[in-house]
Amino acid sequence: MRSFIIAVAALAATGGPAMAETKPQNGWLTLSAPTTQDHIVFDGAVWRCKADVCRSTKVKSLPPLRSCKRLAHELGTITGFGYRGVSLSDAELAQCNPARIAKTPASEMAAAR
Secondary structure, X not given: OHHHHHHHHHHXXXXXXXXXXXXXXXXXXXXXXXXXXXXXXXXXXXXXXXXOEEEEOOOOOOOHHHHHHHHHHHHOOEEEEEEXXXXXXXXXXXXXXXXXXXXXXXXXXXXXX
């Protein structure tokens, strides 16, 4: 009986982590226009870009929307975003992209004062 308990404990100790579901650690994004950068380093991860698509094989565990906002600031308008198995919705993508404020003569004059 004692050897049976030891065997079950050993199996549980070795089989637990191996059976745990692993979450993807990669990221991808699509841009509204092709980028001229072939890669960008963001939070320690290298994102490789080709035309309007960038991918990273391993990204840190950060909130996807936060990461999207920071990458949009660097690369431009993002039209699709996946991060560690989570894809952003259209509403989240609207929050991700920086607001573009068009300058008018009145706003330029106010800024000059």
